[in-house]
Structures are given as C-alpha cells and as structure tokens.
Amino acid sequence: MGDIVRFDPSFAVRRDSLGQLSLSPEQKLTGAMRMLAYGSPADQLDEYVRMSESTLMEVFRKFCNNIINMYGATYLRAPTPADLRILLSKASRRGLPGMIGSIDCMHWEWRNCPSGWAGQYTGHMHRPTIILEVVASYNT
Numbered sequence: 001m002g003d004i005v006r007f008d009p010s011f012a013v014r015r016d017s018l019g020q021l022s023l024s025p026e027q028k029l030t031g032a033m034r035m036l037a038y039g040s041p042a043d044q045l046d047e048y049v050r051m052s053e054s055t056l057m058e059v060f061r062k063f064c065n066n067i068i069n070m071y072g073a074t075y076l077r078a079p080t081p082a083d084l085r086i087l088l089s090k091a092s093r094r095g096l097p098g099m100i101g102s103i104d105c106m107h108w109e110w111r112n113c114p115s116g117w118a119g120q121y122t123g124h125m126h127r128p129t130i131i132l133e134v135v136a137s138y139n140t
Contacts (some may be wrong), residue, residue, distance in 0.1 A: 006069075109125075
C-alpha cells in the first residue's frame with residue numbers, strides 16, 4: 001500500500017474543496033484486489049467498500065497500471081544473457097542440461113465463482129477451478 005500511495009498520490013487520503021476526506025487507500029486497494037482475486041464485478045462491491053461503481057473501476061484500472069509500472073521491470077521482464085547463463089549452469093549441475101525453468105501448474109478452487117461462469121471453469125475436479133501456471137527456476 002505504501003508503494004502505491006508513494007507512486008500515485010491519487011491513492012492517498014485527501015481533502016476536497018468542502019474539507020471532506022476522500023476514500024482511504026485501504027478502501028481503494030481492497031476493492032481492486034477483491035475484483036482481481038474473486039472476479040467480483042464493481043457493482044457487487046460498491047456497498048462493501050463504500051465506493052461507486054465508476055470510482056471503483058477507475059481505481060481498478062489505476063491499480064493494475066501502477067503495479068505494472070512499479071514492478072514490471074523487475075518481475076515481468078525477459079531474462080538477460082547473464083540470467084540465462086546462471087540458470088543453465090545451475091540446471092546442468094542438477095542433471096538437467098539446457099533447462100532454464102520448468103512450468104508448474106496447479107488447480108486452484110474458485111469458491112466464489114459466479115454461478116453463470118461455473119460451467120466454463122468446472123473440469124475433472126467437478127467444481128470451478130482456475131489453473132495457475134508459473135515458470136519456476138532454482139531461486140523461486
């Protein structure tokens with residue numbers, strides 16, 4: 001939360017022209033994260049986080065863009081030649097020459113899946129799940 005508020009002052013609490021306090025960073029981030037984590041639509045969260053649907057959508061867009069801008073260069077980047085040398089060296093020592101990472105997948109149960117979407121996300125586990133995929137290297 002601190003990183004977001006420092007990066008984008010619109011997430012901080014401010015006073016408007018009438019002296020009223022704006023929405024708190026906790027409210028804004030809770031709404032955005034619930035939308036991401038549970039697939040909740042903005043109009044479902046308006047009473048929970050005490051924000052209008054349009055404000056929540058604006059906060060959600062800003063949150064996603066800010067996360068990409070703040071952390072994208074570190075966590076969403078292609079490996080450098082030095083990174084590749086390290087990964088290949090470690091894999092070779094472990095008996096896996098030529099491997100730079102492995103894809104790991106798991107089914108994560110989606111308990112709050114909207115009922116209209118449940119059929120799309122129900123597979124061999126007989127309940128709605130999302131498949132999470134990650135490329136893992138020796139240091140993750």
